[in-house]
Amino acid sequence: MExxxxxxxxxxxxxxxxxxxxxxxxxxxxxxGKIHGVVGNNGSGKTVMFKCICGFMQPTEGFVLVDGRxxxxxxxxxxxxxxxxxxxxxxxxxxGIRNLEILASLKRRIGIRQAADAMxxxxxxxxxxxxxxxxxxxxxxxxxxxxxxxxxxxxxxxDEPMNGLDKNGVRExxxxxxxxxxxxxxxxxxxxxxxxxxxxxDTVCEMDAGRMTML
Numbered sequence: 001m002e003x004x005x006x007x008x009x010x011x012x013x014x015x016x017x018x019x020x021x022x023x024x025x026x027x028x029x030x031x032x033g034k035i036h037g038v039v040g041n042n043g044s045g046k047t048v049m050f051k052c053i054c055g056f057m058q059p060t061e062g063f064v065l066v067d068g069r070x071x072x073x074x075x076x077x078x079x080x081x082x083x084x085x086x087x088x089x090x091x092x093x094x095x096g097i098r099n100l101e102i103l104a105s106l107k108r109r110i111g112i113r114q115a116a117d118a119m120x121x122x123x124x125x126x127x128x129x130x131x132x133x134x135x136x137x138x139x140x141x142x143x144x145x146x147x148x149x150x151x152x153x154x155x156x157x158x159d160e161p162m163n164g165l166d167k168n169g170v171r172e173x174x175x176x177x178x179x180x181x182x183x184x185x186x187x188x189x190x191x192x193x194x195x196x197x198x199x200x201x202d203t204v205c206e207m208d209a210g211r212m213t214m215l
Contacts, residue, residue: 007032007155007186008053012062015048015210022048023059024210030203032154035177035187037201039194039215044207046190050085050157053188054078066155082153084161088144092133096143097126100150109151118150119143123172137164145173149180156180156187162196174200 006029015023022045030036040046051057053064055077064071066078090099100115116126122142132140141164148156158177162170170193177200181187191197197204204215 005031009065013059014061016060022210026212028212032186033184034202035181035189035200037197037204038190038207039197040207045210046207047159050159054083078155080154082148083157084144084148085159090132093131095129096124096132099132100147103147115150118146122146138166138169141165154185156185159190162191162193
């Protein structure tokens with residue numbers, strides 16, 4: 001597998017939970033600076049694969065390289081990554097910007113200005129004091145995307161990022177993801193919506209019962 005151009009490499013990735021095998025020997029490289037679509041039904045292994053890439057789960061067999069560094073050996077988690085996996089979790093009683101400010105303080109890479117810029121980029125008002133508990137599903141999803149992009153990571157892992165968005169929101173986020181790829185970022189995108197995949201992705205692979213095939 002050619003590593004120089006790949007942001008992510010999966011080598012013989014297997015993941016089992018008891019008797020249940022969720023990933024079955026996945027070998028795949030994801031090239032830098034492109035949007036890579038991952039399609040498949042619920043339970044096909046997409047989210048588990050993403051969690052292995054992020055270091056949230058250790059594979060049973062095989063390994064993951066991100067920028068040439070082995071997850072779980074060289075580093076515990078990729079250093080330059082933004083992600084949405086499953087439903088974004090926020091403190092419901094404070095504002096969106098305050099939530100992002102707290103998250104930004106964990107790594108101390110950015111300040112409130114960059115967090116506010118990320119909110120504007122996804123179509124939210126950083127000056128609003130509305131608590132996140134009163135956000136619509138679509139607003140919460142936008143805030144999740146803002147959280148993923150605010151530190152300007154080189155790698156984005158987006159698991160169903162369009163969930164809860166109306167047609168206008170979907171159109172705006174597609175434009176955002178295209179612009180992020182044009183800035184040189186690598187994006188892994190899982191979506192049930194064929195139009196998202198068709199309009200956005202440079203490569204597409206399908207997960208089915210823990211196996212991956214290129215489309």
